[in-house]
Amino acid sequence: MRELVPSLVRKSESKIILLVLDGLGGVRTAGGASELAEARTPNLDQLAAEGSSGVHTVVGPGITPGSGAGHMALFGYDPVTYLLGRGALSAAGVNFALRAGDVAARVNFCTVDEEGRVVDRRAGRIPTETSHRLCKLIMDKIHMEEGIEVFLVAERDHRALLVLRGLNLSADLTDTDPGVTGVRPHQPTPRSTEGAATAAVVQSFLDQVHAILCDEQANFMLLRGFDTLRPIEAFSLRYLLKARGIASYPMYLGLSKIVGMDVSPATAGWIESVEDLKANWYDYDYFYLHQKLTDSAGEDGDFERKCAAIEQVDQTIPEIASLGAGVICVTGDHATPAPLQRHSWHPVPFLMWGESVGVDAVDRFDEEAARHGAFGYQYAKDLMAFMLAATGRLGTYGA
């Protein structure tokens, strides 16, 4: 059955801006308020005062979302139906054209001790250039069995993409990333009988990688999100929107491309992303801008740095608001509370600002205030419908 919202879509001149502060959501703890409540955000507060607020559950109650799931939901695709692996995301992010049957996985270069236990899951966040060098080193030395090709492409910092190509490969494998330090990475393990042969291929690959990298700071790799290519209805068909994704990190450009958006070059950061928005204002109907620094700071447990990343966005709100969009939505793809140092299941505040949105009694932008807003509690996947409605893009349902 066709989904209801796409079946009602029609064209409009009114533009949509979605500002995603990655991992925006926080929690008040016994130790104090959330980052968003603490950050100085006079401009976001003004949007909240002139618009309406709410909180969204990204996937489901108690579920902690990955970045792909969070973004698919904000783009209006049910993240349970449209599950993306990190492999497919990474491939899109580095412009690697996955073919049907390819198996892709996200690589984290890491540091292990002599016993093989993970010491640093990000190998000290080695620079992108080092990742490039390591990928090339491995590609030069690796020897896979007959009929199996391997591709290894540096992404950003310690991240890279692994693609296996060959007949009868399966992505039905568990992650090797244990998610914590002090233990050995997991063995590549099939989730089903289909994955058994591929698990052996990955094991052989990892054994060689360990030998090849033995003298490096980044002396091993962790694999996450084994995945294959999947068909996804494009934004332009689903919503009749010409859409542009603007981000500094390749993965988020990749996510934009997966749903069929045009994308910016990888920007140097938020300020340059806003420049790209302004430069392309007349050529698109929908703009997605991504601020990565909120999430990185949250994952590092750096409360102040997360506040600063929020404030960086806040300072650009006046020039974004002056462009004349029909609706601006500001939110996150999940929570990354600095006190927890990881993605969490907590609901994420959002605000919508635009002529036909309506004005509620909420006059500042934070988790506690947003709960009392006109939107109440929503699912992230439904925010797209509000953005379409607020720009006159949804026809009437039924007689």
Add this chain to the structure above:
Amino acid sequence: MRELVPSLVRKSESKIILLVLDGLGGVRTAGGASELAEARTPNLDQLAAEGSSGVHTVVGPGITPGSGAGHMALFGYDPVTYLLGRGALSAAGVNFALRAGDVAARVNFCTVDEEGRVVDRRAGRIPTETSHRLCKLIMDKIHMEEGIEVFLVAERDHRALLVLRGLNLSADLTDTDPGVTGVRPHQPTPRSTEGAATAAVVQSFLDQVHAILCDEQANFMLLRGFDTLRPIEAFSLRYLLKARGIASYPMYLGLSKIVGMDVSPATAGWIESVEDLKANWYDYDYFYLHQKLTDSAGEDGDFERKCAAIEQVDQTIPEIASLGAGVICVTGDHATPAPLQRHSWHPVPFLMWGESVGVDAVDRFDEEAARHGAFGYQYAKDLMAFMLAATGRLGTYGA
């Protein structure tokens, strides 16, 4: 699977009153508060103070509902499952007995210029008598191909019902109403191969109508909501309720009939509807009263007139409350904010008042207050369960 609520229904003596103020929902804008917040409603405020409030989403997030969908939801039928076309609604409203295979559509008499472009989608809201005359004129002169019968029945004002009867007709056609002025009406277009022959029949009909009406102010017609007869479980079986629908507009009496209610004669307005309620109090378990003027005023962008239509209902609340219902629910079938001049997707406030409903902290009836009420955010289709529960009509689920 049988639905849960109907499977738990049992009889009770306690009566239900549902007051629907059509298009009640409004929005606070930069220009000021909503109609419901501005209107002087001491009696509705008292019901809110003595009962519990909430807001409901009629169909889904961001979805703007038509009147049929809004009412089906308030009657407890999932509006996505029980989608009604305007044709079926109009037929029920004018007591036209649709047969299986008939195709019905809602007619708007309109005015077009020499180029065929729509100048007025309602032909200056011509009076009902003029519509009667035009329908008769067309019926007298029209010549359809062998095997096709046409029926045209005036509804109210500029509205009428078109029914096509013949073998192998299909309702899978798009509306010809463009929804705006300044453009030509759409051609009748099949949504599927099944609809192709019927589209040609409709085109032939419209070509003749254009010629027949050439000297009239209402010189053409727009068609909406092609539809056929569909089976719907009757109120009396679904809820064990003897129900009466009371309204001034035929379409809302038609909606009541579609779900198997008895109906009042079309009343002259709200005051007469309340008289009908009182006169029939002992003969029914459930009463639905419809106030049309809130919606018409909202669509006309007339804020003050929408307030007055709300106040008209408010003034009758004491006599309605004195009847001794087990529960009174006051709400709308959708929002029609005067600043937007159309149906909108915004949530609609509701209140429930009755002995077993419970009393929350909300002491006035408007959108902002209702959001903080005991019912929180609900779907419109679930309000019926609360009315049944509040009158002791739902048995315990599970052991």
